[in-house]
Amino acid sequence: MFIHLRRLRRLLNRVALGLLLLLGVLAAGTVGYHLIEGWAWGEAAYVTLLIISTLGFGRLAPATPAGQLLTSALIISGVGTLFYLLSNVAETFIETSLGLTKVRRMEREIAKLRDHYIICGLGRVGRRAAQELSAQDKCFVTIDADEATVAEARDRGWPAIQGDATHDDILKTAGIERASGLLVTTASDATNVFITLAARIYNEHIVIVARANEDGSEPKLEKAGANKVIAPEAIGGQRMVGLVLRPGATEVIDTLLHADDQDNWLEQTTVSSDSDLRGQSLGAARLEDRTGVRVIAIRRADGTLVTNPQGDELIQERDILVCVGARDQFSELVALAQPNHPTNSLAKA
Known part of the structure; x- marks a missing residue:
């Protein structure tokens, strides 16, 4: 699984919590020894650090029952807090390193692709398109701005880039100059027009199929450079009518295509x-x-x-x-x- 920002934030929050708890234990031990044993602030802090790190007392040791009780509490809470902090630091380091390694490997694999397909937007339409390409064993790359959606795509084994597909660097990372087909499937017609324009600039031979969500968007997308414009609602309506009027023919076409x-x-x-x-x-x-x-x-x-x-x-x-x-x-x-x-x-x- 690729580590993503939400998971990384949770790990960093745990590290921050561990640090706060450790500082709290250190402060409590320092104040406690100063008041109970009468040690200087520096001596009290030094002994508290030694106890938390399980290194002992040094030349000082609590002489009163209250001081001994405080020491027992510090051993239990301090060691537990230190273990919590170090385990989360290690988990953050390991998962971040593995995640970055996998991302870099994915980017290297994308850089090798030729005549592949790019899907911009992983909503319902984009996910379905990715499933179809995957089922037919085609090489493709997906782009979406949502980190959870990208993480889910990567978990499925789909090469996925998180970012805004209207940005040139994102399209270039996906290999727009080398791709043979682009599917623009976002829910925003304005976004689809920008993506289509940018893609056509970088690859004049690429086949672009764009999604139109509103009436009147089709000519804009065609002028932007789309070879074909698809309105999902219109396709759905046509297919429903086909299943009512010509069910046999429609089922044959579906069988041959899908x-x-x-x-x-x-x-x-x-x-x-x-x-x-x-x-x-x-x-x-x-x-x-x-x-x-x-x-x-x-x-x-x-x-x-x-x-x-x-x-x-x-x-x-x-x-x-x-x-x-x-x-x-x-x-x-x-x-x-x-x-x-x-x-x-x-x-x-």
């Missing part, structure tokens, strides 16, 4: 400039025979969508092939569509 069924999966890959598929027709490419994957749609570079493509449909550079098949078959398709890109996210599935 289920853990390894034999039925909907994915996509892009045809690169060095692919032998360029210029071939679907029929001549024989993708289903060679990989087991069936192409059900093609998204052209100009945005044109070809659904249910026939055998004479030509495959072009930068085409996005939307396919159905078993998850383990997609790596074979990627090898054909992007032969020189072994780190493509599909190859990890």
